[in-house]
Amino acid sequence: MTPQNISTEPFPVSRNVKKMQASSTLKAAQVAADLRDKGFDVIDLSVGEPDFQTPDFIKDFAWEGLQKGLTKYTPTSGLKTFQESIAEFYAEEFNTNFSPKEVIATCGGKQALFNAACALLNPGDEALIPKPYWVTFPEIVNFVGAKNVFIETEETDFILTAEQVKNSIAPKTKLLILNSPNNPTGRVISPEEMRRIIQVCAEKEVYVLTDECYLFFVYPPAEVFTSASLPAELRKYICVAGSFSKTYAMTGWRIGYTIADDEWSRAMSKLQSHSTSHPTSFVQYACACAVQNHKKSKETINLMLSEYGKRRAWLIPALQEIEGAKCVNPEGAFYALVDVRGFLNAELKASADIADLFLKEAHVVVTDGAGFGADGFVRISYATDLENLKKGVAKIKNLLQATKTKTAI
Numbered sequence: 001m002t003p004q005n006i007s008t009e010p011f012p013v014s015r016n017v018k019k020m021q022a023s024s025t026l027k028a029a030q031v032a033a034d035l036r037d038k039g040f041d042v043i044d045l046s047v048g049e050p051d052f053q054t055p056d057f058i059k060d061f062a063w064e065g066l067q068k069g070l071t072k073y074t075p076t077s078g079l080k081t082f083q084e085s086i087a088e089f090y091a092e093e094f095n096t097n098f099s100p101k102e103v104i105a106t107c108g109g110k111q112a113l114f115n116a117a118c119a120l121l122n123p124g125d126e127a128l129i130p131k132p133y134w135v136t137f138p139e140i141v142n143f144v145g146a147k148n149v150f151i152e153t154e155e156t157d158f159i160l161t162a163e164q165v166k167n168s169i170a171p172k173t174k175l176l177i178l179n180s181p182n183n184p185t186g187r188v189i190s191p192e193e194m195r196r197i198i199q200v201c202a203e204k205e206v207y208v209l210t211d212e213c214y215l216f217f218v219y220p221p222a223e224v225f226t227s228a229s230l231p232a233e234l235r236k237y238i239c240v241a242g243s244f245s246k247t248y249a250m251t252g253w254r255i256g257y258t259i260a261d262d263e264w265s266r267a268m269s270k271l272q273s274h275s276t277s278h279p280t281s282f283v284q285y286a287c288a289c290a291v292q293n294h295k296k297s298k299e300t301i302n303l304m305l306s307e308y309g310k311r312r313a314w315l316i317p318a319l320q321e322i323e324g325a326k327c328v329n330p331e332g333a334f335y336a337l338v339d340v341r342g343f344l345n346a347e348l349k350a351s352a353d354i355a356d357l358f359l360k361e362a363h364v365v366v367t368d369g370a371g372f373g374a375d376g377f378v379r380i381s382y383a384t385d386l387e388n389l390k391k392g393v394a395k396i397k398n399l400l401q402a403t404k405t406k407t408a409i
């Protein structure tokens, strides 16, 4: 029997969600998967996750956690051993002195960022976001009804300076969202500049949410730096968003954390208690054990870093050799942002068209820069093996050169 008097109106998506853009990085991943399903040999240079497996010793700890019966709810802010292990790991590694209570376990870095922004911002507040930015930052700010104010950084080769921040702070500025090493540029802000930026913000009572999910993926001479190592007077204004996703190749486990002072942490914990409660209990246990095993976890990180380093050493000169393309030196993470504005013409009007060309003509997937606030650029990820990278870049190079030749004719 067909139900009567039932409306067939479409689902009334909320205004909050309607104004969100679908994640361009996830969209690129979906395009690659669809092509693969159709049997094409796809070269995916869009991946935003390590191409390594989670180390076995962490998997073993997860199993140990299960065997110990860690299958129940944990406190909202996480297992005590998780909070303590993060605080101890940072203390050993960076000489920090924050308390375990300042750590909250989250479902990935993404929830850490959401918690921090939602616990602070009100409608009408302004959040400063340096360009290019990770796609999710402006969406979170929009979601809470605050306003995004972008800072252009091209003139400083995409490295944010304290001067730029100072010039951007206005009466309604409440938050600055930082990301170093940066996705999509790979640029790294030096420890000295980072201190200056945070000092400038603290003086104006502007809070700083610093996304450190690529913390350890830094190529010397650039230096690894965490804002958690700053003095307590400055830390009052800082929330660090950390993640196990990239550091330990654990993207699917969904675990991250925040480090913030007591009051900000309490507000975030209250929020999280009504959303996800906490990340998976035995995953928290596995991560706590992993970081307690400091030496082994650093070995794991260094193995990945060395592999990324080899790829980067090949990739950057190869991209810089493409006539008409430009690429600033990525000092961290595993991305290169390529300036393709020199190839735009009547047919290829935006970088999205160039990404499309790579896809259709060569089955090479890259991510359009527009979603990162970098229209005219494409992001290439080197979280893929060197052979794949070489094949993909050769195809891209041929296509770009053909575009130039065609334009010249």
Ligand SMILES: Cc1ncc(COP(=O)(O)O)c(C=O)c1O
Residues within 6 Å of the ligand: 048, 107, 108, 109, 110, 111, 134, 179, 182, 183, 211, 213, 242, 243, 244, 245, 246, 251, 255, 256
């Ligand atoms: C800059 C940045 N922040 C945060 C995240 C979120 O990571 P996760 O939620 O997996 O920890 C990502 C993932 O790509 C990222 O690139």
